[in-house]
Amino acid sequence: MQFTQEDRVYMARAIELAKKGRYTTTPNPNVGCVLVKSGEIVGEGFHQKAGQSHAEVNAIAMAGEKAKGATAYVTLEPCSHFGLTPPCAEGLKKAGIIKVISAMVDPNPKVSGKGLAILNEAGVETAHGLLEKEAIDLNPGFLTRMKTGKPFVTCKLASSLDGKTALKNGQSKWITGSKARQDVQNLRAQNCAILTGADTVILDNAKMNVRYEELMKTEFTELNLNSDQLRQPIRIVIDSQNRLTPDLEFFKISSPIIILTTKLDKSSQWPHFVTQMLVPERDGKIDLSVALTKLASHNINNLFLEAGHTLSGKFSELDLVDQYIFYIAPKLMGDCSKGLVNLPEFTNMMQVNELTFLEVTMIGEDIRIIASPKKTN
Amino acid sequence: MQFTQEDRVYMARAIELAKKGRYTTTPNPNVGCVLVKSGEIVGEGFHQKAGQSHAEVNAIAMAGEKAKGATAYVTLEPCSHFGLTPPCAEGLKKAGIIKVISAMVDPNPKVSGKGLAILNEAGVETAHGLLEKEAIDLNPGFLTRMKTGKPFVTCKLASSLDGKTALKNGQSKWITGSKARQDVQNLRAQNCAILTGADTVILDNAKMNVRYEELMKTEFTELNLNSDQLRQPIRIVIDSQNRLTPDLEFFKISSPIIILTTKLDKSSQWPHFVTQMLVPERDGKIDLSVALTKLASHNINNLFLEAGHTLSGKFSELDLVDQYIFYIAPKLMGDCSKGLVNLPEFTNMMQVNELTFLEVTMIGEDIRIIASPKKTN
Numbered sequence: 001m002q003f004t005q006e007d008r009v010y011m012a013r014a015i016e017l018a019k020k021g022r023y024t025t026t027p028n029p030n031v032g033c034v035l036v037k038s039g040e041i042v043g044e045g046f047h048q049k050a051g052q053s054h055a056e057v058n059a060i061a062m063a064g065e066k067a068k069g070a071t072a073y074v075t076l077e078p079c080s081h082f083g084l085t086p087p088c089a090e091g092l093k094k095a096g097i098i099k100v101i102s103a104m105v106d107p108n109p110k111v112s113g114k115g116l117a118i119l120n121e122a123g124v125e126t127a128h129g130l131l132e133k134e135a136i137d138l139n140p141g142f143l144t145r146m147k148t149g150k151p152f153v154t155c156k157l158a159s160s161l162d163g164k165t166a167l168k169n170g171q172s173k174w175i176t177g178s179k180a181r182q183d184v185q186n187l188r189a190q191n192c193a194i195l196t197g198a199d200t201v202i203l204d205n206a207k208m209n210v211r212y213e214e215l216m217k218t219e220f221t222e223l224n225l226n227s228d229q230l231r232q233p234i235r236i237v238i239d240s241q242n243r244l245t246p247d248l249e250f251f252k253i254s255s256p257i258i259i260l261t262t263k264l265d266k267s268s269q270w271p272h273f274v275t276q277m278l279v280p281e282r283d284g285k286i287d288l289s290v291a292l293t294k295l296a297s298h299n300i301n302n303l304f305l306e307a308g309h310t311l312s313g314k315f316s317e318l319d320l321v322d323q324y325i326f327y328i329a330p331k332l333m334g335d336c337s338k339g340l341v342n343l344p345e346f347t348n349m350m351q352v353n354e355l356t357f358l359e360v361t362m363i364g365e366d367i368r369i370i371a372s373p374k375k376t377n
Numbered sequence: 378m379q380f381t382q383e384d385r386v387y388m389a390r391a392i393e394l395a396k397k398g399r400y401t402t403t404p405n406p407n408v409g410c411v412l413v414k415s416g417e418i419v420g421e422g423f424h425q426k427a428g429q430s431h432a433e434v435n436a437i438a439m440a441g442e443k444a445k446g447a448t449a450y451v452t453l454e455p456c457s458h459f460g461l462t463p464p465c466a467e468g469l470k471k472a473g474i475i476k477v478i479s480a481m482v483d484p485n486p487k488v489s490g491k492g493l494a495i496l497n498e499a500g501v502e503t504a505h506g507l508l509e510k511e512a513i514d515l516n517p518g519f520l521t522r523m524k525t526g527k528p529f530v531t532c533k534l535a536s537s538l539d540g541k542t543a544l545k546n547g548q549s550k551w552i553t554g555s556k557a558r559q560d561v562q563n564l565r566a567q568n569c570a571i572l573t574g575a576d577t578v579i580l581d582n583a584k585m586n587v588r589y590e591e592l593m594k595t596e597f598t599e600l601n602l603n604s605d606q607l608r609q610p611i612r613i614v615i616d617s618q619n620r621l622t623p624d625l626e627f628f629k630i631s632s633p634i635i636i637l638t639t640k641l642d643k644s645s646q647w648p649h650f651v652t653q654m655l656v657p658e659r660d661g662k663i664d665l666s667v668a669l670t671k672l673a674s675h676n677i678n679n680l681f682l683e684a685g686h687t688l689s690g691k692f693s694e695l696d697l698v699d700q701y702i703f704y705i706a707p708k709l710m711g712d713c714s715k716g717l718v719n720l721p722e723f724t725n726m727m728q729v730n731e732l733t734f735l736e737v738t739m740i741g742e743d744i745r746i747i748a749s750p751k752k753t754n
Contacts, residue, residue: 161703161732161746162717163540171726309712316709326538328705330748332693332730334720335686340539343711349548352537353709360737360744367737367746369538371707 003101003130010034010041010073011103011131017046017055018075018138020223024049024231026192027299029142033059035070035097042066054079056088060095068096075135077106077128080114089118102128103135107146141192141301144322150292151303153320154191155312156184157340158327164337165309170203179364180327184306185210186218187325191304193234193258193295197311198243201250208235208306209253234258234300238311240286246270258298260291288320313342316353319373324355326369380478380507387411387418387450388480388508394423394432395452395515397600401426401608403569404676406519410436412447412474419443431456433465437472445473452512454483454505457491466495479505480512484523518569518678521699527669528680530697531568532689533561534717535704541714542686547580556741557704561683562587563595564702568681570611570635570672574688575620578627585612585683586630611635611677615688617663623647635675637668665697690719693730696750701732703746 003011017032025031025047033055035043043066045058053061056078060067072078078088078100092100100119105128106112116126136143144152158176159165166172174181188194189210200206212227232255237244242265244250251257257274259265262281270276279291295303305315315321346352354374361368380388394409402408402424410432412420420443422435430438433455437444449455455465455477469477477496482505483489493503513520521529535553536542543549551558565571566587577583589604609632614621619642621627628634634651636642639658647653656668672680682692692698723729731751738745 159540160729161540161748163536163538167723167726167729169724171724173726175726313711330732330734330751332718332720332732334690334718334723334729335716336720336722339712341709341711343709343713345713346544346711347546347548349544349550349552352544352711355538355707355709357707357739357742357744360739362734362737365734367734367744369744371538374707 003127006039007073007101007130010036011075011101012134013041013044014055014073014075015103015131015134015138017044018135020046021048022190023220023223023225024229026050026231027142027301029076029139029301031055031074031076031138033075034073035059035063035067036073037063037066037070042070051084054085054088056092057085060091060097063095069098070096071099071101072097073101073130075103075138077102077104077111077113078115078119079106079111080118081110087115087118089115093119093122093124097124099125099127101130102126103130104128104132107143109146139301140322141303145296145299145301150289150296150320151192151300152322153195153292153303153305153315154187154323154325155305155315155321156187156325156327157312158184158329159340160329160331160333160337162332162334162337163340164333165340166338167333168336168338170338175331175333176327176329176366177364180329180366180368182214182217183363183368184327185214186220188233188304188306189215189220189230191233191302192300193236193302194304194306195236195238196305197307198237198239198241199308199310200306201237201244201248205249207249207253209255232256233304236260236295236303238286238291240281240284244268246274258295260286262286285314288314288318292320309339309342312340316341316373317343321373324369324371324373326371327363328367328369330365380504383416384450384478384507387413388452388478389511390418390421391432391450391452392480392508392511392515394421395512397423398425399567400597400600400602401606403427403608404519404678406453406516408432408451408453408515410452411450412436412440412444413450414440414443414447419447428461431462431465434462434468437468437474440472446475447473448476448478449474450478450507452480452515454479454481454488454490455492455496456483456488457495458487464492464495466492470496470499470501474501476502476504478507479503480507481505481509484520486523516678517699518680522673522676522678527666527673527697528569528677529699530669530680530682530692531564531700531702532682532692532698533564533702533704534689535561535706536717537706537708537710537714539709539711539714540717541710542717543715544710545713545715547715552708552710553704553706553743554741557706557743557745559591559594560740560745561704562591563597565610565681565683566592566597566607568610568679569677570613570679571681571683572613572615573682574684575614575616575618576685576687577683578614578621578625582626584626584630586632609633610681613637613672613680615663615668617658617661621645623651635672637663639663662691665691665695669697686716686719689717693718693750694720698750701746701748701750703748704740705744705746707742
């Protein structure tokens with residue numbers, strides 16, 4: 001399929017629109033739509049929240065009568081099934097759209113190709129594959145869950161330049177600067193859930209929530225969402241030995257919590273927003289791979305791992321990390337300070353965990369590195 | 378003093394020229410000169426090597442008769458004293474230059490202001506301060522030595538993302554990639570001397586020299602210097618306990634070596650290119666501060682520190698580092714691998730060594746970070 005430069009511009013706009021949903025659409029994907037008629041954008045829309053109207057519906061509503069005869073640019077193949085809303089393929093057809101260009105087909109087996117088929121049958125021209133890479137990047141979590149049955153796991157790590165996370169006595173406030181910490185808030189807000197270990201919740205008395213006032217210092221403000229519209233990511237904590245107690249700060253924030261455990265704790269009085277989820281054991285610990293599959297079945301697309309060196313190391317060792325985000329502070333803390341990742345002892349350099357750097361940025365006085373695990377073929 | 382946009386362009390050219398000397402001028406500073414007459418460059422030159430002609434002399438030679446009535450742009454105040462060559466201030470005057478613009482005055486007390494005075498007395502107009510910052514950056518070592526009586530110390534460190542330099546069993550080949558290692562060769566070649574510890578020379582059997590064939594894969598090639606013109610940096614090794622022996626690889630490369638020791642080793646048969654330098658003790662070790670002063674008095678401007686975690690940590694702890702260059706490889710080696718810098722145990726986050734990131738670049742698959750110690754006022 002040959003696309004024109006104009007096609008590219010409109011699809012790029014649809015991708016920009018899709019991004020506006022990144023704080024709110026979970027568990028749905030981010031989708032944007034642009035309707036163009038006679039070289040003019042007549043309608044635009046994006047999906048904001050599950051249960052609310054899809055991008056195509058919003059764009060058609062904006063276009064009104066002008067939708068008739070227009071071409072639709074959609075970042076994802078229009079849906080063909082009745083979910084919480086009617087199928088968009090039908091909606092586009094009814095609105096009189098004559099051509100639909102999708103950036104990518106739907107990875108969901110319930111939909112893939114069917115939306116295009118409905119349109120074709122109705123005499124609507126279709127094409128796909130325009131800016132596909134960019135469209136894929138819109139929804140790492142949704143696509144990973146559809147393809148692998150697991151969430152997309154981002155492992156966040158923060159350290160000094162010499163890879164240290166705390167002094168020997170445990171002090172760690174603060175290693176990174178305020179801008180980096182705001183950036184973490186922003187990433188938390190874009191993930192469906194945050195995963196941590198019992199140690200972090202107990203020893204650091206961490207809340208692991210998104211603080212609206214911090215978020216308001218980030219790009220989040222561009223979306224003009226108020227604090228009521230802010231969705232708190234689900235907070236997930238691994239507690240194989242049932243060491244958590246309801247009096248911890250973590251349980252003072254009234255938003256959904258999942259405790260992953262190998263044995264239900266029936267003695268504690270957990271608040272109503274806390275769910276215990278049973279996961280089988282493996283080597284005396286929670287089986288992390290099974291845990292991820294369970295979380296995906298609860299519609300968690302993007303999982304943000306913020307844990308200590310043991311749990312982060314375990315995820316890394318088991319190859320369960322899809323992306324790393326490192327914050328490196330301009331500090332040297334010395335060899336007697338605490339390390340970043342606990343890994344088994346390697347006896348050969350060929351065994352170490354290899355990554356690929358994808359992006360390096362200055363965030364305030366710190367450096368942020370985005371990396372992916374190197375795929376071993 | 379008001380400078381024009383044209384002035385800036387010519388001085389920027391003089392600075393570019395000065396950089397061409399960066400592999401060879403030691404212990405002299407890098408200097409460039411441009412002669413301009415009626416809006417045209419009539420002569421250009423840079424200083425290439427101590428004992429050879431200065432930038433101004435080269436520019437005048439190129440201009441010939443056209444030097445008469447020209448303006449000279451020089452990155453450093455023209456010298457006024459007889460060193461290995463006659464004073465340039467005199468040369469400029471004799472050549473009929475009518476105006477001299479210097480980027481900066483000379484920091485050398487033997488020269489500072491005197492070159493300009495000679496010119497002024499001869500009726501040559503002078504000005505200075507144009508692109509001064511850029512001119513200062515040409516000669517960190519020379520300026521530091523003139524101002525503080527110590528060399529400019531660059532501490533090079535290379536590690537995995539989690540700050541590790543070797544496996545528990547000592548394996549470390551290779552952490553960084555070939556591009557980063559070529560970059561180190563290029564930096565070695567630009568420094569007057571390389572400083573390391575006896576451990577590195579003994580345990581790694583390191584040569585610490587510049588390999589021409591590796592250098593030829595870097596920007597060095599742009600200068601069209603052949604291997605005969607390559608100056609090996611002086612190799613300096615700290616050996617307070619006289620553990621070094623002449624059979625090590627380090628001593629197989631026939632280029633100047635200085636052994637810093639607290640007690641001369643008179644029993645070993647050192648090759649002719651090895652000098653033992655006596656330095657007083659401090660806390661049972663070489664007094665590093667005194668060592669630096671001694672090295673500066675031997676005309677070492679830029680010192681490249683490539684050492685293990687103990688010596689690097691000591692320099693950092695004693696605040697003797699002017700600049701850090703970190704190479705970070707996309708690898709995780711785990712907490713049981715070996716650390717980057719040995720520092721005293723800190724009990725409060727306020728005590729850790731704070732740096733400022735100046736530059737971050739990708740070098741092949743690795744990241745290079747240039748940082749400076751944060752000045753505590």
